[in-house]
Amino acid sequence: MTAARRLGGLALALAATAFACDRLASNLAGGxxxxxxxxxxxxxxxxxxxxxxxxxxxxxxxxxxxxxxxxLTSELARGSSHVTWDLGADTPVRCALIDAxxxxxxxxxxxxxxxxxxxxxxxxxxxxxxxxxxAGRDLAVSGRYLLLSAAGGDGVWSVSEVSAWRDxxxxxxxxxxxxxxxxxxxxxxxxxxxxxxxxAYVLAYRKxxxxxxxxxxxxxxGLGVAIAVQxxxxxxxxxxxxxxxxxxxxxxxxxxxxxxxxARRRAAPxxxxxxx
Numbered sequence: 209m210t211a212a213r214r215l216g217g218l219a220l221a222l223a224a225t226a227f228a229c230d231r232l233a234s235n236l237a238g239g240x241x242x243x244x245x246x247x248x249x250x251x252x253x254x255x256x257x258x259x260x261x262x263x264x265x266x267x268x269x270x271x272x273x274x275x276x277x278x279x280l281t282s283e284l285a286r287g288s289s290h291v292t293w294d295l296g297a298d299t300p301v302r303c304a305l306i307d308a309x310x311x312x313x314x315x316x317x318x319x320x321x322x323x324x325x326x327x328x329x330x331x332x333x334x335x336x337x338x339x340x341x342x343a344g345r346d347l348a349v350s351g352r353y354l355l356l357s358a359a360g361g362d363g364v365w366s367v368s369e370v371s372a373w374r375d376x377x378x379x380x381x382x383x384x385x386x387x388x389x390x391x392x393x394x395x396x397x398x399x400x401x402x403x404x405x406x407x408a409y410v411l412a413y414r415k416x417x418x419x420x421x422x423x424x425x426x427x428x429x430g431l432g433v434a435i436a437v438q439x440x441x442x443x444x445x446x447x448x449x450x451x452x453x454x455x456x457x458x459x460x461x462x463x464x465x466x467x468x469x470x471a472r473r474r475a476a477p478x479x480x481x482x483x484x
Contacts, residue, residue: 243377246295247354247370257289258282259441264291264356267383269307269369273338276309276366277442278388281339284358284365291356291370292322300350301328303376305343305383307369310334312361314342316372318351325355328372333361339368339388345376392449395438399452402431406460410467 247265255261260282270280277283284290298320306314311333317325328351329344354372358365369383389397405428412421439445439453 243373243379243382245371245373245377245382246299246301247293247372250293252291253294253353254292255290257285258291259285261291264367264370265293267369269341269381269383269385270339270388271385272340273336274368274388275338275390276364277391278368279391279394280386280388281366281368284367287359287363287365289358289365293354295352295354298350298352300348300374301354301372302347303343303345303373304329304347305341305369305371305381306331306356306367307339307341308358308367309361309365310336310338310340312358312365314356314358314365314367316370317355317357318349319353319355320351322353325353326351328354339366341381343381391438391442395435395442395449396452398431398435398438399456402428402435403456403459405431406456407463410460410464 244267248267250265252261252264258264263280263282268280270278274280301318304316306316306329308314308331313333314331316328316330318328319325326349328347328349331342331344334340334342356367356370358367368388371383405424409425409428412424414421435453439449442449445453
C-alpha cells in the first residue's frame, strides 16, 4: 500500500470519527422528541443577515444573563434581518418561545403563503440584561411559514433558541439550557490551541515519521480555518485580538526556524563551524 493510500485511509477514519462525535453531541444536546416542537433541527428556507442558523433550532438555549455573543447564539446584523422556516403545511401554533437578548423586541409571525404575515407572538424587551427566555401561550394563529424578526434595543440582536408547538408542552422549558462561551474567549482558546498544536507538529515532524504523525498536521490547519471563519464573523477585531492572531503563526515560524538551524548544525561536518 502506498503512503498516499495510507494517508487517505487515515483521513477517512478521522472524518468518520468526527462525524460520529458530531452526531452524538447533537443527539445528547437536543434530538427531536415528543416535546421538541415544530422547529427542532429544522433549517430555514430563507434568511437575511443572520449568522449560525443551526443554533436557532438545536434545542440548546443560553442561560439567563448570558452575553449576546457566545457560541450558543445567532446574531442578527441589522433591524431588517430575518429568518423564515417552512412548517410543511398550514399548521396551528398554540405556544412559542424565544430565548434572546433581553433589551430587544423579537417577533414571530405566521403566513399561509410566505408573503402576508400575521403576528403570532411578540417578545417585549425584558428588564434584565443578557439572554432571557420569553414565551407565549394560548396563541391562535395558523400558517405554514414562520418568520423571526427583531427591532429596538441597543442595535445588537442575538437569539439562542426559537421554538413553536402545535400544542403547548407539559414540561417547561422543553430544551437544554447551557452557559455559553463569549466569542472573545472562544477565539482566544482556538488561537492558543492552534499555536500549541502547530508548535507540537513542527517539533514532532520528521521526513521518515509514520504516516499518522504526518497526518496530525490536519489538526492545526483545521483550527486555522475555524479561526479565520470566526474572525470574519466578529470583524472588526480589537487591537488585542489582531495581535494574538498575528502572534500565533509568528511563534510557530520562530520555533520552525530554530529547529531548522539546529538540524543544520547537527548535519554539518566536523570543523565546518570554525571556518571564517
